Each structure stands twice: as C-alpha cells, then as structure tokens.
Amino acid sequence: MPSFLDIRVGWYLAIRQIKRASFWTTGLIVFVMVLTFLDLVVVTGVLVGIVAGVTQLYRTQETGDVYISTLDTKNYIDNSQRIISFLKTLPQVENMSARYTANAEIEANYKTAVDPNVKPNETGAEIIGVDPLQENQLSGISSFVGEGQYLAPGGLDEILLGSNLIDRYSFGGDILPGISVLHNVYPGSKVLVTIAGHTREMTVQGIMVTTANSPLASRAIMPAAQLREILGRDDYNVNEIAIDLKPGTDPEAFVSLLEKSGVSQYAKVQTATQAIPSGIAEVTATFSEIGNAISSVGLVVAAITIFIVIFVNAVTRRKFIGIMKGIGISAQAIEFSYMFQSSFYAVIGSSIGLGVLYGFLVPYFASHPIVLPISRAIIVAPVGETMVRVALLVAATLIAGFLPARMIVRKNTLDSILGRE
Amino acid sequence: MAIIEAKQLVKTYRSGEVETPVLRGIDLAVEKGQWLAIMGRSGAGKSTLMYQLSLLDSPTSGEVVIDGRNTRDLSEREKMHMRLYKFGYVFQDYALLPELTALENVVVPLLMENYAQSDAISKAQEALTKVGLGHRFHNLPSQLSGGEQQRVSIARAVAEAPEILFADEPTANLDREASLVVMEIFKELNREGQTIIMVTHEEEYGHLAQRLVHLDDGRIVPDRRTK
Numbered sequence: 001m002p003s004f005l006d007i008r009v010g011w012y013l014a015i016r017q018i019k020r021a022s023f024w025t026t027g028l029i030v031f032v033m034v035l036t037f038l039d040l041v042v043v044t045g046v047l048v049g050i051v052a053g054v055t056q057l058y059r060t061q062e063t064g065d066v067y068i069s070t071l072d073t074k075n076y077i078d079n080s081q082r083i084i085s086f087l088k089t090l091p092q093v094e095n096m097s098a099r100y101t102a103n104a105e106i107e108a109n110y111k112t113a114v115d116p117n118v119k120p121n122e123t124g125a126e127i128i129g130v131d132p133l134q135e136n137q138l139s140g141i142s143s144f145v146g147e148g149q150y151l152a153p154g155g156l157d158e159i160l161l162g163s164n165l166i167d168r169y170s171f172g173g174d175i176l177p178g179i180s181v182l183h184n185v186y187p188g189s190k191v192l193v194t195i196a197g198h199t200r201e202m203t204v205q206g207i208m209v210t211t212a213n214s215p216l217a218s219r220a221i222m223p224a225a226q227l228r229e230i231l232g233r234d235d236y237n238v239n240e241i242a243i244d245l246k247p248g249t250d251p252e253a254f255v256s257l258l259e260k261s262g263v264s265q266y267a268k269v270q271t272a273t274q275a276i277p278s279g280i281a282e283v284t285a286t287f288s289e290i291g292n293a294i295s296s297v298g299l300v301v302a303a304i305t306i307f308i309v310i311f312v313n314a315v316t317r318r319k320f321i322g323i324m325k326g327i328g329i330s331a332q333a334i335e336f337s338y339m340f341q342s343s344f345y346a347v348i349g350s351s352i353g354l355g356v357l358y359g360f361l362v363p364y365f366a367s368h369p370i371v372l373p374i375s376r377a378i379i380v381a382p383v384g385e386t387m388v389r390v391a392l393l394v395a396a397t398l399i400a401g402f403l404p405a406r407m408i409v410r411k412n413t414l415d416s417i418l419g420r421e
Numbered sequence: 422m423a424i425i426e427a428k429q430l431v432k433t434y435r436s437g438e439v440e441t442p443v444l445r446g447i448d449l450a451v452e453k454g455q456w457l458a459i460m461g462r463s464g465a466g467k468s469t470l471m472y473q474l475s476l477l478d479s480p481t482s483g484e485v486v487i488d489g490r491n492t493r494d495l496s497e498r499e500k501m502h503m504r505l506y507k508f509g510y511v512f513q514d515y516a517l518l519p520e521l522t523a524l525e526n527v528v529v530p531l532l533m534e535n536y537a538q539s540d541a542i543s544k545a546q547e548a549l550t551k552v553g554l555g556h557r558f559h560n561l562p563s564q565l566s567g568g569e570q571q572r573v574s575i576a577r578a579v580a581e582a583p584e585i586l587f588a589d590e591p592t593a594n595l596d597r598e599a600s601l602v603v604m605e606i607f608k609e610l611n612r613e614g615q616t617i618i619m620v621t622h623e624e625e626y627g628h629l630a631q632r633l634v635h636l637d638d639g640r641i642v643p644d645r646r647t648k
Contacts, residue, residue: 009532013518020520020561323516326477327530327577328505330498414478417516 002332009329010336017337018344026345032305033349033393034356039298040389041357044291045379046370051284053375054213059272061139062215064096064242065251066258067275068267076237077267084241086261092249097138098238100129100227106165106220107192108182123165123180125220127195129227138244144216146209148187151223158205159193161185164217166207193220198230213374241267299392303400306342311404314338318408322416331409335402342401346394354390357381422489423450424616425474425585430483432469432639443469445639446483451632453584456607456617458630465636467620468589474618475508475587476500488584505533509578513590515570517562517577523549523569524558527577534581548580549573552606568599575606579615586610588619592626604629 070077087093107122132151136142142150163169170181189204208216251271258269362379369376430447433440443466451457459467472478485492517526527545552572562570592600604626611617621627635642
C-alpha cells in the first residue's frame with residue numbers, strides 16, 4: 001500500500017527529473033499533449049459546432065429568441081396588432097419583427113424567351129413581407145446581402161432573392177431532379193412574381209448569399225406593405241413574429257409570461273430551441289458521438305506516446321532504478337515519480353490547450369465562423385465537457401506512465417544494478 | 422556479539438541445465454565496529470558474498486542473521502526497510518542519480534526515512550562537508566571528478582549513521598590519490614565506530630582493514646587478522 005512518504009519522495013524525484021530533462025524532449029512531449037487535447041476537444045467541438053452554426057442561423061435569421069407563429073388551424077395570427085402592441089410594452093423585448101408569408105412563383109428571363117414551347121425559367125419560393133428597418137434590427141439581414149443592396153424603406157416593387165434560387169449559388173440546381181433555379185439574374189434584373197394568382201413585375205434589389213441550409217437561402221423578401229397589397233389583404237394579421245430579448249432574459253420565462261397573458265390563445269409561442277426544426281438535437285448527438293470516436297483514437301495515440309516515452313526513460317535508467325531500490329527507496333516512490341512525470345506532461349499540455357482553446361479558438365471562430373457549404377461552424381466546447389476530457393487525458397497518461405515504470409521497477413534489484421537480464 | 426552473521430551460505434546460479442556454484446557454504450561473523458575486507462581473485466565470489474550479506478540478493482541456501490534476526494523470511498518491503506535504516510552502500514561506479522545534485526543525492530534516502538526536508542538538507546550538508554565536499558553541494562555528478570563522486574556516494578551512505586557500511590570495490594575506478602582520500606575517510610569512519618564490510622582486490626587497501634578474509638572458489642581461506 002503506497003504511503004504519503006512514497007508520494008513525497010516520488011514527487012521530489014519527479015520534479016528534479018523534469019527540471020533537468022532536455023528542454024526539447026520535454027517540449028516535444030508537451031506539444032504532443034497539446035495536440036492531443038485539441039484533438040479531443042476541437043474535433044468534437046467543430047462537429048457539434050456545425051450543427052450549432054445551423055441552429056444559430058435559424059435563431060438569427062428566423063426565430064429570434066422567442067418565436068410566435070400561426071396556430072395549426074389558422075392562416076394568420078388573429079389579433080396580431082394587439083399582440084404586437086402588448087409586446088412593445090414589455091421591457092424584456094430588445095427587437096422584434098412581424099412578418100407576412102406567402103408562397104410564390106418567380107420567373108426570370110421572360111423578356112428574352114422567344115419560343116413559347118420552351119419551359120419558362122421559373123422557381124418556387126416562400127415570400128416574406130417585412131418592415132425592412134425592423135427586420136434588419138432583429139436579424140441583421142442586410143449583412144447577408146452579398147450582391148446589390150438591402151431593401152430601402154418605402155421602396156417599390158423591389159425584392160431580395162435567396163441564393164438557393166440563383167443558378168450560380170444553388171447547390172445542385174438544374175442537376176438534381178425537381179429543383180429549378182433562375183439564370184442570369186443579377187441586381188437590377190426584372191422578375192415576375194406570382195402570389196395567389198396575382199402577378200407583379202419586380203426588380204431584384206439584391207441577392208442574399210448564405211449557406212445552403214440557411215432559412216434565407218430559399219426565400220424572397222419584400223416590404224410587408226407591398227406583399228399585403230399583392231395579396232389584397234386589408235387586415236393586419238401577420239404570420240409570424242420573431243423577438244430578440246434583452247441580454248440576461250430567460251426565453252422560457254418570457255414564453256410563460258406570454259402564455260399567461262393569453263397570447264397562446266391566438267398563436268404558438270415557442271423559444272428558439274422549440275421552434276427550430278426537429279432533428280437538430282439528434283444530429284448534434286450524432287456528430288458528438290462521431291467526434292468522440294475520432295477523439296478516442298487521439299487519446300489512445302497520446303497514451304501510447306507517453307507509454308513509449310516513460311518506457312524508454314525507465315529502460316535507460318534501469319540501473320539507477322536498481323540503485324534507488326538498493327539504497328532503500330521504495331518501489332512505490334519510484335513508480336510515483338514516473339506517474340508524476342507523465343501527469344505533468346498531460347497537465348501542462350492540457351493547460352496550454354485550454355489557453356489556446358478558450359483564449360483564442362473559441363472566441364475567434366465565434367466571430368469568424370468556419371464557412372462550410374451547410375453551415376457557418378463555430379467551436380462548441382462547454383467547460384464541463386472539456387474538463388471531463390482533461391480528466392480523461394490525465395488518467396490515460398497516468399496509466400501509460402505507471403505501467404512501464406512498474407514493469408521496470410519490478411525487475412530484480414541486483415540484476416538492475418548490474419545490468420543483467 | 423556479531424552484528425551480522427552468515428551461516429552455511431550457498432549461492433548457485435542456474436542457466437537452463439547448467440549450475441554455477443559461486444558460494445559454497447560460507448560461515449562468517451562480523452562484530453560491531455569491525456572493518457572487514459573481503460579479497461580474492463576475480464570470480465572468487467567476493468561481490469556475490471557482499472550482495473547476500475547486504476540483502477541485495479537472496480542466497481540459494483543458508484542464512485544471514487542481522488542483529489540476531491534471521492533475514493530469510495523477510496518480505497521485500499522489510500528488506501528494503503533494513504537496507505534503508507541499517508545499511509549504507511558504496512558502489513564501484515559511485516551509483517549516483519545523474520539528474521540530482523550532490524546534495525540531493527544525499528537527501529533522497531533521508532527523505533525516505535521521513536526526515537523533514539530542512540532536516541534532511543542539514544544532515545546531507547553535514548555529511549558532504551565531512552567528506553570534504555562542502556563547496557560542491559549543488560554540482561551534478563557530471564560536474565564532479567570520479568573521486569568526488571565516490572565521496573558523495575560515501576556521504577549518502579553514512580549520512581544517517583548506518584549500522585553497517587558495505588563498499589564494493591570503492592577504489593577500483595579511482596586513481597591512487599583519490600583512492601587514498603577515500604580510504605582515509607573509511608579509516609576515520611571506522612575510528613568513530615562504523616562497521617565496514619569492504620570488497621576489494623587491491624592488497625594495499627585491503628590491509629588497511631582490521632580483518633581480512635580471502636575467498637577462493639566460493640570458500641573462505643583461513644581467516645587472518647591484519648591488525
């Protein structure tokens with residue numbers, strides 16, 4: 001049974017062995033540990049971050065923190081204006097945008113079509129009618145306009161198109177069956193928009209360039225007043241209201257407040273988490289498991305690295321281990337010295353890794369997401385889960401340090417001193 | 422009364438079917454405060470006898486009795502404790518830990534004896550000063566001459582006043598000048614009452630001991646006192 005004395009002497013030996021070891025060797029081992037730590041945390045973090053990026057897109061571009069939408073039995077949110085007025089009185093609300101939605105057919109290149117037998121260049125899209133100022137305050141939608149300009153307040157017959165509707169951005173457009181896209185459409189191009197049987201010629205004001213699965217990618221945006229006019233609507237009932245809350249406000253508590261205030265009689269009231277398409281949680285869990293599987297390979301590699309380092313160290317120092325045992329230093333103290341050394345590598349490697357992760361990687365990719373075809377990925381690294389991985393790394397290296405030390409320490413003392421096999 | 426005693430000590434090495442007897446029934450008793458030199462030609466079994474007496478190895482048969490206690494049935498941990506608390510060792514090649522300074526090499530076994538670090542350092546400094554290395558506390562072994570390394574090794578062995586100091590060819594790797602310094606230290610230690618069991622092949626140093634034992638082919642040839 002190891003005693004405090006064994007630990008104390010083991011620590012004394014370990015500190016001096018580390019202090020007087022080759023700087024480059026120690027540096028290389030610590031570097032391997034840093035890479036292993038990052039492999040453990042960042043691979044899973046990016047995989048989960050891809051899904052988190054999608055979730056973030058939906059939250060930013062569609063739902064806000066709290067999302068009010070039509071009941072399944074209704075086409076509009078009844079009493080929309082009273083609800084909006086009520087929301088404006090609530091101090092928790094930072095921004096909100098009330099939207100009208102409709103399905104539309106958009107046709108391009110109709111002016112150059114010469115053969116009536118050729119299928120017109122048209123595509124379907126969901127049209128969103130918004131107050132351009134309110135919507136921009138809520139979702140920052142103008143920042144997604146990659147070509148042309150955002151809608152001007154009071155602009156007439158202007159429309160923004162999502163990138164999935166345009167041939168040069170669309171993923172699989174005109175190749176995959178059932179998908180049609182618009183060709184040669186640029187800011188300033190004219191398109192025919194047909195909504196509920198009413199057709200209007202409009203000018204493409206801009207194109208929203210986003211990832212393929214962004215909610216904006218397959219949508220067209222126009223001023224709410226214009227959409228209401230095309231639809232011939234004389235009521236002011238909207239289809240959805242997205243709300244951003246002031247920092248620190250709990251969305252679930254706010255949803256409860258709205259439900260108690262009777263809003264849920266007229267509309268579905270949900271937090272962003274509840275409103276974002278189902279399956280996201282399952283995809284997150286799947287990516288997380290894939291990340292864990294990949295990371296565990298890194299953990300095994302790190303453990304083998306430490307095993308080899310400690311084994312080589314212990315074999316080359318076998319004579320000195322024998323001498324220590326010979327003069328009365330306990331086997332446990334010697335084993336502890338190696339365990340302390342291996343845990344030193346893991347702790348220093350993890351500490352540097354934590355610094356790199358939370359000091360640089362997480363904040364950097366939060367402000368500069370990795371742009372992927374399906375998402376703007378961030379790194380998701382909750383502190384609790386990261387600490388579990390640190391503990392795993394330290395535990396693996398402790399075992400990897402202990403085993404070879406024990407193998408050598410258990411050899412016959414005199415054989416070790418004399419270098420006999 | 423003998424502080425250490427060997428009774429019919431036999432050590433035979435086996436390699437497959439081949440048996441090589443090295444010690445063939447040694448009877449030997451060493452009294453407290455005695456300086457014993459074990460001499461003999463190469464292969465006579467001198468070092469093997471010392472390893473059995475100092476509990477670094479176990480005999481094939483026979484007994485080693487220390488302070489009246491038969492060591493045959495001691496566990497490895499008990500033997501380790503006996504080596505730590507009762508014995509001191511000086512090896513031919515100094516056997517210092519290369520990453521520890523002279524002071525730290527002496528401190529380690531004292532820490533294992535549960536000394537507070539400050540007390541261990543004081544004792545180690547005292548021991549090093551006694552062997553003339555008061556100015557070399559913080560030198561690594563690689564920064565010391567062979568003679569100085571051997572003196573560190575002696576300081577480590579005697580820092581906690583062991584009952585028996587075992588020395589295996591302590592001058593074999595040293596020049597004459599350094600060897601004489603080491604022997605002077607041994608003489609001084611013995612004058613202070615230190616029991617020493619020393620293996621050497623050098624007649625000149627063997628004759629410094631109070632008692633000389635010659636081994637030949639695993640047996641003691643007639644015991645003769647030099648002093």
